[in-house]
Amino acid sequence: MDTDEELSILLELSEYDSFFDKKEKLLQSNGFSSKQRVCLWSPSKPGGTSDAVKVLVQIARIIHLNKVELYFADDARTSGEIYSPRNELEALNSIIPLIDTLLSSCKHPRTNILQELRTTILALISDLGDKKILGSIVEKELGCEQEEHLLEWGKSNGVRTQLQIAYVKGAGRGAIAEKDLKVGDIALEIPVSIIINEELVRQTDMYRVLEKVEGISSETILLLWSMKEKHNQDSRFRIYFDSLPEEFNTGLSFGVDALATSVGTLLFEEITVAKEHLRDQYGQLFPTLSDTFPEIFPPKMYTWKQFLWACELWYSNSMTIKFSDGTLRTCLIPIAGFLNHSLCPHILHYGKIDPATNSLKFPLSRPCKSGEECCLSYGSFSNSHLITFYGFLPQGDNPYNVLPLDIDDASCIDSTEDELTSSWTEHMVRGTWLSNNCNMYCYGLPSPLLDHFRRRGNPKLHTKTYLQGDLENEVRVLEDIRCISEAMMANLDDPSLYDDDREDCSWDEKLALEYKIQQREIVSSLLISCDSGIDMVKKELRKCMAEDIRG
Numbered sequence: 001m002d003t004d005e006e007l008s009i010l011l012e013l014s015e016y017d018s019f020f021d022k023k024e025k026l027l028q029s030n031g032f033s034s035k036q037r038v039c040l041w042s043p044s045k046p047g048g049t050s051d052a053v054k055v056l057v058q059i060a061r062i063i064h065l066n067k068v069e070l071y072f073a074d075d076a077r078t079s080g081e082i083y084s085p086r087n088e089l090e091a092l093n094s095i096i097p098l099i100d101t102l103l104s105s106c107k108h109p110r111t112n113i114l115q116e117l118r119t120t121i122l123a124l125i126s127d128l129g130d131k132k133i134l135g136s137i138v139e140k141e142l143g144c145e146q147e148e149h150l151l152e153w154g155k156s157n158g159v160r161t162q163l164q165i166a167y168v169k170g171a172g173r174g175a176i177a178e179k180d181l182k183v184g185d186i187a188l189e190i191p192v193s194i195i196i197n198e199e200l201v202r203q204t205d206m207y208r209v210l211e212k213v214e215g216i217s218s219e220t221i222l223l224l225w226s227m228k229e230k231h232n233q234d235s236r237f238r239i240y241f242d243s244l245p246e247e248f249n250t251g252l253s254f255g256v257d258a259l260a261t262s263v264g265t266l267l268f269e270e271i272t273v274a275k276e277h278l279r280d281q282y283g284q285l286f287p288t289l290s291d292t293f294p295e296i297f298p299p300k301m302y303t304w305k306q307f308l309w310a311c312e313l314w315y316s317n318s319m320t321i322k323f324s325d326g327t328l329r330t331c332l333i334p335i336a337g338f339l340n341h342s343l344c345p346h347i348l349h350y351g352k353i354d355p356a357t358n359s360l361k362f363p364l365s366r367p368c369k370s371g372e373e374c375c376l377s378y379g380s381f382s383n384s385h386l387i388t389f390y391g392f393l394p395q396g397d398n399p400y401n402v403l404p405l406d407i408d409d410a411s412c413i414d415s416t417e418d419e420l421t422s423s424w425t426e427h428m429v430r431g432t433w434l435s436n437n438c439n440m441y442c443y444g445l446p447s448p449l450l451d452h453f454r455r456r457g458n459p460k461l462h463t464k465t466y467l468q469g470d471l472e473n474e475v476r477v478l479e480d481i482r483c484i485s486e487a488m489m490a491n492l493d494d495p496s497l498y499d500d501d502r503e504d505c506s507w508d509e510k511l512a513l514e515y516k517i518q519q520r521e522i523v524s525s526l527l528i529s530c531d532s533g534i535d536m537v538k539k540e541l542r543k544c545m546a547e548d549i550r551g
C-alpha cells in the first residue's frame, strides 16, 4: 500500500435494520450517511485519532440504537452524550472487530494508528464500567452447598467457567468473577448437552399426549415437563432442580394488598393481564389432562400453585437461544441461570450456539474485575415488566422504564411527512430528567410525541419556526401532553399515605409502593416539563406579537 494512502474505517447501517429509515435520517441530521467512511489518517490530516474516535462512536451509537432508545433520541446531542449504557457498550464493541479486520489485512505503514485506536476504544469501555450506576455488594464469597454441587456437576459435564457463585445484596445468588476478566474473555461456556430445551421432552410419553393438544406451544410443553421433572428423583437435572428456589417472588405472586397498592399503575395492568392469561391457559389444560392421563399428569403435581411456580421459573430464568439448525428455542441453562441483570451488563452477546464447540458461550463486552459480580442484560425492559416477570426493580435510572401512551388517533400519520420522527405508531413517555435537551421545541419530551401532536394541530407544519401560528400550535401541543399527564397523575394516589406502615411491609407491598413512587416521579417530571415549555413558548409568543405591533 502507498504510504500516502488514506487509512479509514467504513461504518455501515444494515439495510435489513428494522429502523433503517429512521436511523438513516438521524445519521443524516448529524452529518453522516448510512455508509460512512471515517478517515483515521491521511497526508492532509496527519494528527491523532481523537476526532476520528468521536465520529466513529457517534455513528456506531446511532447504528446500534434499539426501539426505545431511538424513540427518545433527539438529534441535538453533543458527541460526548450517551444514549444508554447498553447502547454505548454495543457501539464501542462493534468498532473493535472492524479494527481487527483491518489490522489483519492491512499493509498500511501506519497500522500503529489502528493499535492506538483499539486501545482508546478499550479504555472507553473500561471507563463506562467504572462509571456504572451502582456496583453490587457480594455478601458471601462462597456459594452454599447446593450451588457448589451444581458447579461441580456442570464442570463434570463439560462446563467451563471463570465465575463462582455467591450471595449478592438484594439479588439472591449471583456470579462473581474469580479473576480479572477482559473484553473478549469467555466468562462461561455451557455445552448443549446440559441445556434444557424442547429436544429433551420429545422422547417422553408426556410429549406424545401434548403434541395432540391444539395450539399448544413448545414453551408450554416444556413448562409442564419441568413441573413433573422437578419431583423426579432420577432426573438427569436433579442437582439443577434442587438448586432452584421454593418461591420466586415475582409480580405474578403478588398478594391482594400489594395489588391494591399498585392500583392505577402500569404494574397493576401488567400483572393482571399476565395472571388472567395464565389462569386461562391453566383452565384450558387442567383438570382435563390430569383426569384423562392421571399417571402422566398426577393431580397433586399439577395444581394452580405449582403451575404458577413453573411459570415464574420459566419467565425469570429462561433464555432464548439460537441453535445450530437455526431454530430459536426457549431454554433453561443450569449455572448461567445464576447471572443477574444489569443496566450496564458485562455480557451483551450470548444467544447463539457455537457450532464449532456445540456450546453456548458468554463472552465479556466489558471487563469484570476479580471479585466483581458479572451480569448480563435480560433485555431492555420497563420496571413494570421486570417486577411482573422477574420480581425486582433495577438499581439506577432505567432508560427503558417507559409508560406507553394510548393515544386514540395514533394512526393519523401524514404519509408525505418527511420529518425524522414521522412514522411512529406507538407513543410513550419516560422521566424527562433522562433527557439533556430542555430547550425550545424539545422540553425534555420525546420528539415523536411532540411531532404527533404538532401534526394533529397543524398537518402542514414542516418546520419549527418562531412565527406566531407555529408558536400558538406549540402551546396547544404542550397543553395536550399536560392534559394526558394530569389524567395519569389523577389515577395515582399519593404514596405518602402509606408512610406509617411502610417499615413492616411485605416484599410485594414494598415493590408495589416503590413502583408507584417511581411512576409518580415520571408523571411529575412530565408536568414540570410541560409547564416550563409552555412558559418558554408563551414568552416567545409575546416577543413575536410585540414585534408584529412594532412592525
Ligand SMILES: C[S@@+](CC[C@H](N)C(=O)[O-])C[C@H]1O[C@@H](n2cnc3c(N)ncnc32)[C@H](O)[C@@H]1O
Residues within 6 Å of the ligand: 170, 171, 172, 173, 174, 316, 317, 336, 337, 338, 339, 340, 341, 342, 389, 390, 391, 392, 393, 394, 395
Ligand atoms: C436468572 S435468575 C438469577 C439468579 C438469582 N439471583 C438466583 O438467586 O437464583 C433471575 C432472578 O434473579 C434476581 N435478579 C436478577 N437480577 C437482579 C437485579 N439486578 N436486582 C435484584 N434481583 C435480581 C431476580 O429475582 C430474578 O428473578
